[in-house]
Amino acid sequence: MFDAEGHIPLAPVDVLNQARANPRRLVNDVLLAGTPFVFPSYREFCEFREVLGVALHVHPHAMVVRGSAHLGYSYSPAPGKTWQKMDASGLSDIDVAIADVELFLRLDDANREWEQRQRPPLPGQPGFDWYQRRQLDRRFNCVLSSRIPFNTCVAFVDALKSFDTRPFGVKKRSISAFVFRDWWSLRNRCEADLRDLCNGVTQGRLPDPALK
Numbered sequence: 001m002f003d004a005e006g007h008i009p010l011a012p013v014d015v016l017n018q019a020r021a022n023p024r025r026l027v028n029d030v031l032l033a034g035t036p037f038v039f040p041s042y043r044e045f046c047e048f049r050e051v052l053g054v055a056l057h058v059h060p061h062a063m064v065v066r067g068s069a070h071l072g073y074s075y076s077p078a079p080g081k082t083w084q085k086m087d088a089s090g091l092s093d094i095d096v097a098i099a100d101v102e103l104f105l106r107l108d109d110a111n112r113e114w115e116q117r118q119r120p121p122l123p124g125q126p127g128f129d130w131y132q133r134r135q136l137d138r139r140f141n142c143v144l145s146s147r148i149p150f151n152t153c154v155a156f157v158d159a160l161k162s163f164d165t166r167p168f169g170v171k172k173r174s175i176s177a178f179v180f181r182d183w184w185s186l187r188n189r190c191e192a193d194l195r196d197l198c199n200g201v202t203q204g205r206l207p208d209p210a211l212k
Helices: 012-021 023-031 042-056 101-118 128-138 154-162 183-202
Strands: 063-066 094-099 142-144 175-180
Touching (some): 101 128, 101 175, 175 183
Parallel strands (some): 094 175
């Protein structure tokens, strides 16, 4: 399954087939394992996690890379993203999932405090879409860095924005952090995405990689 550097060269059709057959095994053995595609070597991936962990004050093994940066293509169930290859120009973010209860509670508490001060926006008002998406994230005990309100969790957001990926054999790319309360919440989010992926392909809303 792994190449010499720990990458997992799995084709999109194999991801879909495994998602249909045994999604939990796919999550545990593939989607949360291995050296991400975006890093040339396992050593550079380890160094990336070490330095990012120091910047965010989390253990390096509390982090995994997801999405197109992991397998080289997206397996997101979002229309327009499914099976899209990671771009070579450096425009694609590196999606990092972090399972750390202390960090999650700190970010979630700050977000909730901000929302209480501002009052929830009504449908059609500015900020309503982001507010609604934060509520959906909370179903999986998750805080997404790109949905943190402006001027909230400033040190965390600044650490992500200023992080340079180039010393780790990667083009300069932005980092999006998905912070989960624990590994179970992260696993459940992965499995939910796979269910949506399978349903979308079966219903014809998402492309079938076997037909490409």
